[in-house]
Each structure stands twice: as C-alpha cells, then as structure tokens.
Amino acid sequence: MKKIITILGARPQFVKAAVLSRVIKKNNELEEVIVHTGQHFDSNMSDVFFKEMMIPNPKYNLDINSMSHGAMTGKMLADVESVLQEEQPNAVVVYGDTNSTIAGALAAKKMGIKVVHVEAGLRSFNMSMPEEINRILTDRISDLLSCPTQTAVDNLANEGYANLPIMIEKHGDIMKDAVEYYSxxxxxxxxxxxxxxxxxxxxxxxxxxxxxxxxxxxxxxxxxxxxxxxxxxxxxxxxxxxxxxxxxxxxxxxxxxxxxxxxxxxxxxxxxxxxxxxxxxxxxxxxxxxxxxxxxxxxxxxxxxxxxxxxxxxxxxxxxxxxxxxxxxxxxASDKDFSIELYGNHVGEKIYQSIKTLIEA
Structure with a gap:
C-alpha cells in the first residue's frame, strides 16, 4: 500500500487534515502517517482537536515550539527529515502557510519525495508576513498544488507556474467540507x-x-x-x-x-x-x-x-x-444574501484523487 505523511502543526491545519483523513480512511487505498510538529502545543489548541474531530492520533509528535522562526523551522526540518528516512513515504502533504508547512515541504523535497500543498496559490502580496514567505516557497517546491479558488490559480499563472512541471488543480476550499460535516x-x-x-x-x-x-x-x-x-x-x-x-x-x-x-x-x-x-x-x-x-x-x-x-x-x-x-x-444593517457558491464542493475527495494520480505517475 502506498504511504503518505501528513505534516501538521497549527490549529487550522488540524481542521483541514481531518477532512482528507476521513476520505483516506473511507477509500482504504493509502496509508496515512500523521506527524505533529508541536507548533501549537496548548492542549486547548492542539490535543483536543484530534479527539474532537476523529483525526487519527499522530504517530510522531516532535514537540517543537516557543522558538524563533529560524530556530523553529530549522529544528522542524531536521526532525521531519528523520521521520521521512524512517517511514519512506510516497508523498508528503502540507497545509497552509506555517513554519510546519515550509519545514515539511523542504525536508521532503530534499529527499526526492513528492510534495502536496493544500491551500496553494494564496497571496497577500505582503512580504513582511512570515506566512507569505512560507506559502510562496512551499508552492515553488511542491509537485501538486491544490488551489482553493480561481484567484489562487491566477496568482500561480501570473508567477509563471505554467512553465513548471507541477500539477495545478482548482479543487476548492477543504475548510468548507469541514464546516459542513462537523456542523x-x-x-x-x-x-x-x-x-x-x-x-x-x-x-x-x-x-x-x-x-x-x-x-x-x-x-x-x-x-x-x-x-x-x-x-x-x-x-x-x-x-x-x-x-x-x-x-x-x-x-x-x-x-x-x-x-x-x-x-x-x-x-x-x-x-x-x-x-x-x-x-x-x-x-x-x-x-x-x-x-x-x-x-x-x-x-x-x-x-x-x-x-x-x-x-x-x-x-x-x-x-x-x-x-x-x-x-x-x-x-x-445589512441583509446580504450569502447563497453564492465561491469555494466548491466535495473538496477532500477531489484532493484525494489528485494525490493518487501524483503518486501513481
């Protein structure tokens, strides 16, 4: 059975990963190993999510937190690399724009392991934001970019990604699946x-x-x-x-x-x-x-x-x-109509199918 490793560290990532984990479990075609970097370490902001959202418990908890950006990212990079050497996955999945995201992507890419970036193509165009740096660098070294919106796809096109050997897919926003399911x-x-x-x-x-x-x-x-x-x-x-x-x-x-x-x-x-x-x-x-x-x-x-x-x-x-x-x-004073469709449907299943295509290529 092919194996993927999911790198998580911050609370929003737990929510997004819960959707894909549920799809993986339902299809029973891939093995998923979860690595928690420990970036969010307060139990109210971390442990409770695994219990509440029926996410498989992390096989690895790296307990890396309360450090500067450089020290945290460097420590994560080294420790994730050790996990990847042990597990030998077919792909690594990272979410969003945190230090855990860029560390996981870098560790995988340097080992020749395919990288999947969920929530790719987002831009604030503010390079003073650590998150902006993380997301741009992660996009550039990923093999599959899962975009939540057409704006995200357009951002990548404007940056020349059409000239790169990278799968770019507009899947929609995986957070929408989570809200609909857990509500x-x-x-x-x-x-x-x-x-x-x-x-x-x-x-x-x-x-x-x-x-x-x-x-x-x-x-x-x-x-x-x-x-x-x-x-x-x-x-x-x-x-x-x-x-x-x-x-x-x-x-x-x-x-x-x-x-x-x-x-x-x-x-x-x-x-x-x-x-x-x-x-x-x-x-x-x-x-x-x-x-x-x-x-x-x-x-x-x-x-x-x-x-x-x-x-x-x-x-x-x-x-x-x-x-x-x-x-x-x-x-x-507003009575705005919220019925417009902006973020897609069945996003987790679409991402799952693209991951299968990537690792079977």
Whole structure:
C-alpha cells in the first residue's frame, strides 16, 4: 500500500487534515502517517482537536515550539527529515502557510519525495508576513498544488507556474467540507452558548493573534479600543490566543469585553453559528464566517480571500478604530444574501484523487 505523511502543526491545519483523513480512511487505498510538529502545543489548541474531530492520533509528535522562526523551522526540518528516512513515504502533504508547512515541504523535497500543498496559490502580496514567505516557497517546491479558488490559480499563472512541471488543480476550499460535516454534530458536542449565557445573533465573535497586530502595541490598543466601543452596543466575545494574552498582560491592557479561553472546534462552530458577525485577523475564520452566513470585519491591511471582499461579505479595516466601528454599523444593517457558491464542493475527495494520480505517475 502506498504511504503518505501528513505534516501538521497549527490549529487550522488540524481542521483541514481531518477532512482528507476521513476520505483516506473511507477509500482504504493509502496509508496515512500523521506527524505533529508541536507548533501549537496548548492542549486547548492542539490535543483536543484530534479527539474532537476523529483525526487519527499522530504517530510522531516532535514537540517543537516557543522558538524563533529560524530556530523553529530549522529544528522542524531536521526532525521531519528523520521521520521521512524512517517511514519512506510516497508523498508528503502540507497545509497552509506555517513554519510546519515550509519545514515539511523542504525536508521532503530534499529527499526526492513528492510534495502536496493544500491551500496553494494564496497571496497577500505582503512580504513582511512570515506566512507569505512560507506559502510562496512551499508552492515553488511542491509537485501538486491544490488551489482553493480561481484567484489562487491566477496568482500561480501570473508567477509563471505554467512553465513548471507541477500539477495545478482548482479543487476548492477543504475548510468548507469541514464546516459542513462537523456542523452536524457541533450543537450536540458543545454547550458553549448556554455556558456563556449568549443569545443567538446578540454577540460579535472576535479573534486577534497575528504578529502584525500583537507586535505593534499601538495597533493592538486601537483594535481593542474599537472592541470596547462595539461591546457597549453588542457583546464582543473573544477566545484569547496565548500570544495576545501575553502582550495584553505585559502592557497592562484590560479591555472591557468578554474574554474566554481558547476553544475546541465544535465550540468555535457554535460561536460562529450563533454570532451576529465576526471581527478577526485570522485567514481561516474569514471563510468560516462566510460558510456560516456571517459578515466579517478583517483587522488586517490585506486578505488572501479577495472574493469575500469583492462580493461584499467582508471588509478590510486594518487596525483603524473608526473603520472597525463603521464596518460594524454597516454590517449590522445589512441583509446580504450569502447563497453564492465561491469555494466548491466535495473538496477532500477531489484532493484525494489528485494525490493518487501524483503518486501513481
């Protein structure tokens, strides 16, 4: 039986991998070995996902975290290489744009192992973002690029990928499969709405974690100032990322909003299903808001998901307090139709079939 190794390290990757793992198990034609780099090491942001989402337990947990970008990526590269030497897979699958992504792709490519990049072709065109560097380099050394949107395919075409011996496929967004599948169970497996005494449509779901915001204290203050003002009209509920928590504590910033601990995927789905809108600097949450028919205010200067902005489902506001509040008022009054199809269907199965084609070639 042919073997693939899946490299995971960050919470959104667990969600995406759960979809493909389920397809692999159903077809029973490939062996999958999961490697968890340990990049997200908090149990609420890592271990719980494997339990909740029925993902096979990692065969390897490298426990690499709390290091600088260079040290973390280098350590991952060395340790993943050792795993690949032991397992001798036919392909390595990486997701998204983290240090785990580029380390897994580099280790595989240098050993002559085929690389599959799920969520390929995305661009923010902001080279100060570590994620942008990771995704560009991973795309260039991959053998199969699974693109979520036509914009992603076009980005690769504009960069000359048609001249490279790389499979480029527009499969759609694997996150859509996850939301549709796990939403069936979320209300049975999470009671977070009742626990927090939240009313449907009466709260805003917010998340802040990107370095561009957490490492700039003026930006962070402006964002939370807007959150406090929104909170006076509409409760703001924010699962607090460890990085953001550390910065807030360091600078003694105590915004008057509803902070909660990081939550599992089912609880996040319930928050998404029941909130009025989303304010975030997360890439994945922008799409999950759309899948749950919620507007999204993007607290960044750019987005990889331009179709959400172009169709009026999301708005880019940066860290500007006034723009955040204006977008909140605009979306509060909106009755936008979310029925448009942007991200495909049966994406996991399509990716699976392309992986089979790649490793059987």
């Amino acid at each position: 069936q169970f979320s209300s049975d497996r999470s009671s977070i709405i009742e626990e927090l005494n939240l009313q449907k449509g009466e709260f805003v779901l917010a998340t802040i974690h990107r370095q561009e915001n957490t490492d700039d204290i003026d930006k962070l203050r402006a964002i939370f100032k807007a959150f406090e003002e929104v909170h006076q009209k509409h409760q703001v509920v924010l699962p607090l990322h460890p990085r953001t928590k550390a910065v807030l504590e360091k600078h003694q910033i105590s915004p008057k909003i509803t902070f909660i601990d990081p939550v599992g995927y089912y609880s996040m789905l319930e928050l998404l299903k029941n909130c009025s809108m989303v304010i975030t600097d997360s890439g994945g949450l922008q799409k999950e808001a759309f899948f749950n028919k919620k507007h999204c205010i993007i607290v960044r200067e750019e987005t990889e998901w331009l179709e959400l902005v172009n169709h009026g489902f999301a708005k880019i506001v940066g860290s500007n307090s006034e723009l955040i509040k204006a977008a909140f008022e605009e979306f509060t």
